[in-house]
Each structure stands twice: as C-alpha cells, then as structure tokens.
Amino acid sequence: MEVINAAFSLVSYEFPNVNMQGEYRPTTETLSINFSTNGEYDAEQGLFNLIFSTQISGKNTNPYISVLCKAKYKFNSPIAFEEIPDYFYTNSIAILFPYVRAYISLLTTQANQRAVILPTYNLSSLASQLQKNTRV
Numbered sequence: 479m480e481v482i483n484a485a486f487s488l489v490s491y492e493f494p495n496v497n498m499q500g501e502y503r504p505t506t507e508t509l510s511i512n513f514s515t516n517g518e519y520d521a522e523q524g525l526f527n528l529i530f531s532t533q534i535s536g537k538n539t540n541p542y543i544s545v546l547c548k549a550k551y552k553f554n555s556p557i558a559f560e561e562i563p564d565y566f567y568t569n570s571i572a573i574l575f576p577y578v579r580a581y582i583s584l585l586t587t588q589a590n591q592r593a594v595i596l597p598t599y600n601l602s603s604l605a606s607q608l609q610k611n612t613r614v
Contacts, residue, residue, distance in 0.1 A: 485554040486526070486566060488573055493581060495546035498589060509542075510535050511596065515571060515604050516611035524556035528570050528608070532578055534594060543594065545582060549574045559614045567605035575601055 511534050518527040527550055534543040551570055579596045586594045 489550040489552050491549040497544040515608040524553035526551040567608045568602050
C-alpha cells in the first residue's frame with residue numbers, strides 16, 4: 479500500500495456574509511449554536527475550498543448572528559479527491575475554527591453588544607459532513 483504525503487496549508491480565509499440582528503441578552507436566554515460545512519475540491523490544482531457556516535440564536539428564535547467563512551487550503555502536490563485523507567477534513571475545520579471564534583467575539587464587542595465568546599469545541603463530528611458535502 480502506497481503512503482500518500484498529503485501535507486496541506488491554509489492559504490486564505492474570508493467572511494463574505496455576516497448578519498447580526500437584534501440584541502443578545504445572556505441573562506434571560508441560552509444560546510443555540512449550529513455549524514454546517516461543505517467544500518469544493520479542484521484536483522488539478524490541489525485546492526480545497528471550505529465553507530464553514532455558524533449560526534447563533536436564542537432559544538426558539540431566529541439567528542442572532544450568522545457568519546459564513548470561506549477558507550482556501552492547498553495541498554503540497556495535487557492529489558485525487560479519493561486520496562484526500564480523513565484527517566484533512568477534521569484538521570481543516572479545527573484550523574479554521576479559532577478564526578471564526580475570534581471574529582464573532584470581535585464582531586459583537588465592536589458592535590457595542592454584549593460579547594459572544596464561543597467556547598472551544600471538538601468539531602470532529604463535522605468532518606463526515608464536510609466529506610459528504612464536498613463537490614469535485
């Protein structure tokens with residue numbers, strides 16, 4: 479069995495769609511946080527575009543904050559989609575999440591709202607969703 483060296487790096491990330499509505503009142507409600515992922519892979523160039531969506535809402539309410547983050551990863555050498563190792567899906571999310579977390583904290587404090595500081599999460603369960611929702 480051939481071992482594939484699938485080293486990759488984060489090339490860039492951006493927040494093309496951010497929506498913040500209303501005011502967060504932490505004393506009266508608990509936040510609900512939802513994440514979703516999908517991706518696009520260009521095998522010829524070895525580029526993987528990760529789309530990471532975060533929605534934060536109060537109990538039984540519309541989202542208070544919606545943040546869409548797009549990240550671009552590049553493999554050291556192009557590989558076939560089927561050869562992308564499972565650890566890539568887990569690690570690409572883990573690498574990106576601190577940026578999303580910091581952005582949400584900054585966004586809420588700069589908007590003169592009560593800061594939303596997300597805890598650290600184990601997002602490894604999103605890896606299978608990302609793998610399933612990736613187009614080539």
